[in-house]
Amino acid sequence: MRIVAKMHHLTELETFMEMNLDVFLLETPYAKAAKHPFSMDDIKGLTASVHRQGKKVYLLMDRMIHEGDLSGITGYLSEVSSFVDGIVLADITVAIILQKLGAPRIGIYQPGPLNTHHHIASFVQDLGMRGWVLAPELTLSEIESITSVDSGVEIGFQGFGHIEMFHTRRHLLTSFFTHEAQSFDPQATYFLKEASRQEYYPIIESEEGTTIYRPIMSSRAYLDRLRACIDDVYLMRLDIDDDTYFQQVKAYLTGDFSLIHEEGYSIGYLEKMIDMDPEVGS
Amino acid sequence: MKPELLAPAGDLEKVRIACLYGADAVYIGGNTLSLRARSDVMEYAQIHEAVRIAHGYGKKLYLAVNIIMHEADLDGLDEQLVALAATGADAFICSDPYIIERALALTQTDIHLSTQMSVTNSIAVNEWQKRGVKRVVLARELTISEIKAIRQATTMELEVFIHGAMCSGYSGRCTLSNWMADRDANRGGCAHSCRWAYDLYQGQTKISDAFYLGATDLEASDYMDELDKIGVNSLKIEGRMKSVHYIASITSAYRQLLDDRDRVHLQPMAHQWLSRAKNRPTGVGFLGGRDHVEQIYAHTPLGKTAVFVGLVIDYDPLTRYALVEQRNHFRPGDVVEILSPKGIKGSIIIENIINSEGMPIDAARHPQETVSIPSDIVLEPYDMLRSVRDA
Numbered sequence: 001m002r003i004v005a006k007m008h009h010l011t012e013l014e015t016f017m018e019m020n021l022d023v024f025l026l027e028t029p030y031a032k033a034a035k036h037p038f039s040m041d042d043i044k045g046l047t048a049s050v051h052r053q054g055k056k057v058y059l060l061m062d063r064m065i066h067e068g069d070l071s072g073i074t075g076y077l078s079e080v081s082s083f084v085d086g087i088v089l090a091d092i093t094v095a096i097i098l099q100k101l102g103a104p105r106i107g108i109y110q111p112g113p114l115n116t117h118h119h120i121a122s123f124v125q126d127l128g129m130r131g132w133v134l135a136p137e138l139t140l141s142e143i144e145s146i147t148s149v150d151s152g153v154e155i156g157f158q159g160f161g162h163i164e165m166f167h168t169r170r171h172l173l174t175s176f177f178t179h180e181a182q183s184f185d186p187q188a189t190y191f192l193k194e195a196s197r198q199e200y201y202p203i204i205e206s207e208e209g210t211t212i213y214r215p216i217m218s219s220r221a222y223l224d225r226l227r228a229c230i231d232d233v234y235l236m237r238l239d240i241d242d243d244t245y246f247q248q249v250k251a252y253l254t255g256d257f258s259l260i261h262e263e264g265y266s267i268g269y270l271e272k273m274i275d276m277d278p279e280v281g282s
Numbered sequence: 283m284k285p286e287l288l289a290p291a292g293d294l295e296k297v298r299i300a301c302l303y304g305a306d307a308v309y310i311g312g313n314t315l316s317l318r319a320r321s322d323v324m325e326y327a328q329i330h331e332a333v334r335i336a337h338g339y340g341k342k343l344y345l346a347v348n349i350i351m352h353e354a355d356l357d358g359l360d361e362q363l364v365a366l367a368a369t370g371a372d373a374f375i376c377s378d379p380y381i382i383e384r385a386l387a388l389t390q391t392d393i394h395l396s397t398q399m400s401v402t403n404s405i406a407v408n409e410w411q412k413r414g415v416k417r418v419v420l421a422r423e424l425t426i427s428e429i430k431a432i433r434q435a436t437t438m439e440l441e442v443f444i445h446g447a448m449c450s451g452y453s454g455r456c457t458l459s460n461w462m463a464d465r466d467a468n469r470g471g472c473a474h475s476c477r478w479a480y481d482l483y484q485g486q487t488k489i490s491d492a493f494y495l496g497a498t499d500l501e502a503s504d505y506m507d508e509l510d511k512i513g514v515n516s517l518k519i520e521g522r523m524k525s526v527h528y529i530a531s532i533t534s535a536y537r538q539l540l541d542d543r544d545r546v547h548l549q550p551m552a553h554q555w556l557s558r559a560k561n562r563p564t565g566v567g568f569l570g571g572r573d574h575v576e577q578i579y580a581h582t583p584l585g586k587t588a589v590f591v592g593l594v595i596d597y598d599p600l601t602r603y604a605l606v607e608q609r610n611h612f613r614p615g616d617v618v619e620i621l622s623p624k625g626i627k628g629s630i631i632i633e634n635i636i637n638s639e640g641m642p643i644d645a646a647r648h649p650q651e652t653v654s655i656p657s658d659i660v661l662e663p664y665d666m667l668r669s670v671r672d673a
Contacts (some may be wrong), residue, residue, distance in 0.1 A: 067431040112455040168451040169423040193481040268581035
């Protein structure tokens with residue numbers, strides 16, 4: 001099982017190298033809610049360094065692709081596809097373009113809640129991808145059931161951090177502040193809270209829309225079982241301070257969580273089967 | 283060729299109403315493989331009857347088979363698809379790639395790709411065409427110019443939503459309901475958590491207790507001409523769970539807009555017709571571009587401008603009395619507008635109400651009781667009586 005961690009700055013390369021990180025995940029301009037996109041030159045340089053250590057680089061390109069993006073993203077993919085190891089995508093358009101470019105199998109399909117059963121693997125394979133990331137809403141037993149079928153493609157899981165639960169093309173914060181005749185500070189940190197729950201949901205607005213995340217989840221208690229069936233465990237970084245994140249990455253890499261404090265973290269859906277067919281009230 | 287007008291229905295009565303009030307095609311839930319599971323689910327025999335009704339009017343009937351399956355849902359899929367195809371439905375509206383694969387392998391039924399897959403560009407549209415899909419229901423995040431660009435880059439049939447409630451997020455990818463209400467949105471359980479009021483914090487400081495994520499409902503009557511000219515194949519009305527009055531009002535309004543050559547002059551009236559069934563603010567969504575300010579649902583519900591009070595069952599031209607099934611309270615003296623499949627027939631004053639025992643009553647207050655009322659306007663079965671606040 002490889003640990004995939006998100007890098008924010010070039011200066012972090014040494015830190016992650018010392019940890020012996022398996023996969024370096026880098027934001028691109030085509031990443032959703034991108035706050036730390038790397039330039040093409042930086043990606044090239046980083047990839048060369050990471051490959052020298054026998055490790056991998058994945059690029060995050062998980063935006064929904066609209067008609068106006070097609071030309072730019074095709075050019076971008078034609079350049080990066082020759083040297084990175086994986087491209088994490090949410091829209092199959094990226095995979096189709098990679099196929100048309102004759103790129104190697106580097107696409108990794110991560111469309112949020114859509115990857116929920118083992119037959120998706122053949123769809124992924126058919127689109128020329130190397131892997132897929134399971135829906136974060138699956139229980140551990142569902143994960144084990146899916147992965148018990150030999151699919152021939154790699155399987156990932158988001159095992160730590162704030163996991164996305166909503167993404168819109170709308171600029172919700174800008175709209176709100178305009179409506180309230182207040183000013184929106186794009187540099188500030190915003191959270192939502194639902195009145196009856198003691199939890200906070202990070203909300204981020206970028207040019208391409210607004211994204212909302214669940215509270216932090218951790219799968220540390222299930223690592224042994226995940227190790228048996230998952231190829232890539234993704235450690236998400238949003239709204240986690242650098243030191244905490246580095247400690248988590250190290251712990252997931254070594255399996256030593258003795259110094260980790262996780263009070264208030266959830267286990268996501270790993271043991272939570274939700275209702276398929278409730279009474280819908282409206 | 284004029285685009286198809288596609289209306290929703292949650293039961294057999296709504297299928298009939300949608301057909302009568304101008305839909306070219308109707309979509310319903312396809313048994314347990316449909317989103318909105320349980321609430322409007324139809325069993326196979328009912329689906330078969332829905333197909334018979336629609337085909338009887340010369341209309342098409344599509345089945346929403348658009349859940350995203352989990353491992354536990356896989357058993358029996360093939361049998362269900364074969365059984366659904368045997369109902370004679372004209373198309374399956376699907377999201378899950380495996381359902382599409384199996385439906386193509388096992389049935390001759392056309393496949394329409396659901397908006398739940400959020401297709402936003404022509405490359406993805408053409409890929410689905412290559413895979414055997416007949417039509418793509420485009421994502422509701424597209425502007426009119428994006429729809430036009432996609433139309434120019436594909437021969438695929440394209441369907442666009444024109445009216446009704448919309449997901450605020452990219453459809454099929456939202457798990458707010460899963461987290462907030464333990465209900466799987468992709469398996470029919472959406473709890474509309476995007477319409478809840480949330481507290482908004484900037485850092486540690488609470489700055490609002492009324493932050494909404496949801497979008498206003500869509501009303502695209504101003505775009506009918508453009509969508510027609512672009513060459514969109516189907517125009518879709520949302521709302522399988524809405525009332526017969528809603529379906530009749532909305533379908534009828536868009537029917538008139540589509541049919542009238544002088545559409546521009548009908549548009550101001552269309553807003554009024556559509557408002558009769560509206561209870562939430564509406565906007566043009568992304569069709570008008572990415573100006574989001576008016577799209578956010580952050581207001582208390584509007585009062586309906588019309589209340590559906592009765593469905594005409596029969597009319598006797600000799601006595602000029604109509605047999606009416608009560609749907610909401612009404613009484614002598616009320617003024618009611620008559621909506622018919624051919625448009626608004628006019629208004630009448632309810633002079634008196636006779637119950638099923640032939641006795642005059644002071645009000646029709648019991649749901650679905652059958653009463654008689656006099657009407658100088660000739661009524662027909664499935665005409666609707668509604669009291670209108672702004673008439």
